Amino acid sequence: xxxxxxxxxxxxxxxxxxxxxxxxxxxxxxxxxxxxxxxxxxxxxxxxxxxxxxxxxxxxxxxxxxxxxxxxxxxxxxxxxxxxxxxxxxxxxxxxxxxxxxxxxxxxxxxxxxxxxxxxxxxxxxxxxxxxxxxxxxxxxxxxxxxxxxxxxxxxxxxxxxxxxxxxxxxxxxxxxxxxxxxxxxxxxxxxxxxxxxxxxxxxxxxxxxxxxxxxxxxxxxxxxxxxxxxxxxxxxxxxxxxxxxxxxxxxxxxxxxxxxxxxxxxxxxx
Amino acid sequence: xxxxxxxxxxxxxxxxxxxxxxxxxxxxxxxxxxxxxxxxxxxxxxxxxxxxxxxxxxxxxxxxxxxxxxxxxxxxxxxxxxxxxxxxxxxxxxxxxxxxxxxxxxxxxxxxxxxxxxxxxxxxxxxxxxxxxxxxxxxxxxxxxxxxxxxxxxxxxxxxxxxxxxxxxxxxxxxxxxxxxxxxxxxxxxxxxxxxxxxxxxxxxxxxxxxxxxxxxxxxxxxxxxxxxxxxxxxxxxxxxxxxxxxxxxxxxxxxxxxxxxxxxxxxxxxxxxxxxxxxxxxxxxxxxxxxxxxxxxxxxxxxxxxxx
Numbered sequence: 001x002x003x004x005x006x007x008x009x010x011x012x013x014x015x016x017x018x019x020x021x022x023x024x025x026x027x028x029x030x031x032x033x034x035x036x037x038x039x040x041x042x043x044x045x046x047x048x049x050x051x052x053x054x055x056x057x058x059x060x061x062x063x064x065x066x067x068x069x070x071x072x073x074x075x076x077x078x079x080x081x082x083x084x085x086x087x088x089x090x091x092x093x094x095x096x097x098x099x100x101x102x103x104x105x106x107x108x109x110x111x112x113x114x115x116x117x118x119x120x121x122x123x124x125x126x127x128x129x130x131x132x133x134x135x136x137x138x139x140x141x142x143x144x145x146x147x148x149x150x151x152x153x154x155x156x157x158x159x160x161x162x163x164x165x166x167x168x169x170x171x172x173x174x175x176x177x178x179x180x181x182x183x184x185x186x187x188x189x190x191x192x193x194x195x196x197x198x199x200x201x202x203x204x205x206x207x208x209x210x211x212x213x214x215x216x217x218x219x220x221x222x223x224x225x226x227x228x229x230x231x232x233x234x235x236x237x238x239x240x241x242x243x244x245x246x247x248x249x250x251x252x253x254x255x256x257x258x259x260x261x262x263x264x265x266x267x268x269x270x271x
Numbered sequence: 272x273x274x275x276x277x278x279x280x281x282x283x284x285x286x287x288x289x290x291x292x293x294x295x296x297x298x299x300x301x302x303x304x305x306x307x308x309x310x311x312x313x314x315x316x317x318x319x320x321x322x323x324x325x326x327x328x329x330x331x332x333x334x335x336x337x338x339x340x341x342x343x344x345x346x347x348x349x350x351x352x353x354x355x356x357x358x359x360x361x362x363x364x365x366x367x368x369x370x371x372x373x374x375x376x377x378x379x380x381x382x383x384x385x386x387x388x389x390x391x392x393x394x395x396x397x398x399x400x401x402x403x404x405x406x407x408x409x410x411x412x413x414x415x416x417x418x419x420x421x422x423x424x425x426x427x428x429x430x431x432x433x434x435x436x437x438x439x440x441x442x443x444x445x446x447x448x449x450x451x452x453x454x455x456x457x458x459x460x461x462x463x464x465x466x467x468x469x470x471x472x473x474x475x476x477x478x479x480x481x482x483x484x485x486x487x488x489x490x491x492x493x494x495x496x497x498x499x500x501x502x503x504x505x506x507x508x509x510x511x512x513x514x515x516x517x518x519x520x521x522x523x524x525x526x527x528x529x530x531x532x533x534x535x536x537x538x539x540x541x542x543x544x545x546x547x548x549x550x551x552x553x554x555x556x557x558x559x560x561x562x563x564x565x566x567x568x569x570x571x572x573x574x575x576x577x578x579x580x
Contacts, residue, residue, distance in 0.1 A: 008423065009384035013396060016381035020403045020457060023414035026424060030417060037422065083292035087574075090289065099289075102296040104567040108508065110515020110559070112532045113552045116539060124306050140299040143292065151574050204517055204554035208539075218409050225413050225522060229420060237410040244405045252398060263562045 024241065031234035048235040051078065058220060065200055065217040068131065072138035073195035079139065080146025080195075081188055087147070106144045114141060115208030122209065129211030137209040138199040145198065146191030153187035186255060192217035193251060197244065311549035314343045346550035356534065356551065360558065363531040366445075366520070367513040370452040374509050375502065378460030382501075383494075385461075386468040397465065404458040412522050415451050416442065419523070443525035451518065451519040456512075460505040466499075467501030468494070500569070507566040511559055531555055 031049075035042030052058060083103055086093075106114060118137045134139055161183070165175035203218040210219065217236075224233055350356040385396045403411065418424045419441035420481035426438035441447055471494065479489040524530075529537070531551065539548040 003391070005387050006544060009387045011384075012380035013384035013388070016384070016457070016461070017379065017396075017399055019377075019454070020400065023418055023454065024403060024406065026413040026576065027410070027417055076460075079292045082288050083296075086289040093289065095293070099293055099296070099299075099568060100571060104301050104570045106300065107570070108511040108566055110532060110555065110561060112514055112515050112517055112535050113307075113556060116535065116548060116552050117307045118299065119302040120306045120310055120545070121299075136299060140295070143295070146332065147292075148570070148574065155574060165359065181456065197405050201409070203409055206497055215473070221409055221413070222518075229413075229417055229423075234417070237407070237413060240410060241406050245402065248398075248402060248405055266482070 009057045027234055028238045028241065031231060031238040033231060033234075036231060048231040052232050052235045052239075055232065057215075058232075060216075061215050061217045061220040066133065068135050068138060068206075068214075069196045069199035070141060072135045072199045073192050075135075075139040076143040076146050076195040077188055077192045080143040080191055081150050081184070083143065083147040084150035084154055084184075086152050100250055103144050103147050106141055107148065110203070112208075113205035115205040118205070119208040129209060130214040132253060133209045133211065134206050134216065136215055137205050138195075138202060140203070141205060142195035142198050145194050146188070149191040149194065150184055153184050159185050186258075189251070193247070200240075297482055307549045307552055310546055311346055312344070313546045313549075313554050314345060335575075343546075346546040349547060350550055350554060357537060358528050359531045359534040360554070362528045363514045363516075364558075366448060366452070366530060367510050368486075370456070370513055371506055371510045373449065373453050373505065374460040375457055378457060378464055379502075380456075382461045382464035382468055385465050386471070393469070397462070400458050400461050400465075406457060411455050412451055412519055414512055417521060419447055419450070420553065442523060445524065447523035448520050451515065451523045452513055455519060456509045459508045462465045463504035463508060464498065467498045467504075476549040494563070500566065503565070504569055504573075507562055507569065511562050511566065514559060515555060 032044050032046070033040075033042055034047060036047035083099075087096075087100060087103070090096075114138070118133075118140070119129075122133050127133060161179050162175060165179045166172070170178070201218065202216075203222050206216045207219055207222075209218065221233060221236065224230060284440055319543045381400075385393060385400070388396060390560060403449070416423075421438050421440060423441070425441060426435065429435040430438060475493050476489055477495075482487070484492070515532045516530060517536055521533055521536070524533075534550045535548050535555070538544045
């Protein structure tokens, strides 16, 4: 098929990517600036990283955020996968419309509304707010993203494999474990990663639902940013960007390798 | 309906599959809204928590009557009468509308360009668009503070080039809000557009070319109409959250007219007026219910249409 790739197409993509990456690049470069002023380049330095690692408050917040993200992403992966199975496999059931509404609405719901409503409920239930309330809030938000990712995988794959297992007398739970689960595992992993990064990223919902002793990293960064640009913040951001970049690239390479191995295995089976 | 799902449906495991996520969402998503609704009809009180409850569940039927007669419309009355709230809503709609239009203008050529690249390049380009989305929202806004502040890079470059004589104030303005929003939401616009453009049947364009149609005309007659689902998804995916946006206007915008998300935040955290904050949330939700219903229908068609076919 002929695909005319015009200069206009290349320019649009190049400009778009430049727009997306230039600000991040500037942020990263200035985290290595020896000068405190943003306009003055004082040579390369790791000074701000040293100061960052001496900042125990920041480290503590990072640890709180990572724990909340890991817990809520895991809970969301389980609940989201179950929800996806229900939507993709159960057909019509009573309350389906309400259920799918509750799944798709949080995807676009303004965060101030979700945060406010969850907080008011925690207050009404008289719960102590802190680590667990943020975890519950993040699970609620991210499980919907997991559902959408897993669901699109479930409708995409060949259902005859499941049916074959059933026809051969495999009980439902076992056929799920040995046929369905391995097929949707990459989608669940992708959903977990997205949930993890969304939780790590969230400021608004965490601000509403947190309590004393559970200051997450975004809440701390936000309160510092309001006071203006500080090179230490550039250093935190650079570390977060590095972690995310390495994680995403590693995941996609891993995904590619397993796909290649599977293809090779399929080829070998045919021969 | 296949044999397998029939089997799942009949077995008891069906209930178990559905029960956990259903209950979770009922308790942590739907119930909180009912509470917001309830508190929006409460009266502001100087207490902890700062509202007086108007519904006592234990009192039963008589309680319900007392509840209905005790409903307070004070908060709604306040947000309808004080123009600051109305202006806030209008400002949010304006910002969301204009920035969604800019996003479409920038996002479409990018998505179109990616879809025209050779197949093996496309996953890499898509990944490059997604990657900034994985880095923190807050970081991306902060990156722009670095650039736009008075002694920031933009002023430095413009002054050095002689375009500006003195540093200009970029931050704390609507321009800064638009830059921040367009930057943060660009992946949300590009990805759904790419998804539809990539699926497009190119033989249609070839047929049009064979029949003597110019490229420009072919674009308007074929490509643009076929990409309408992608445009709709991208527009809704950007417009709805932007209306309620808080972080970007708070960090990049000025204090002239706050967006509705900021007003809600101030009412809640600074003024500690929970009933008014709740009433604002209810009003915001009423405003967004129509586009959200459209989005939900789109999602359902996308994810379930294929499966049940």
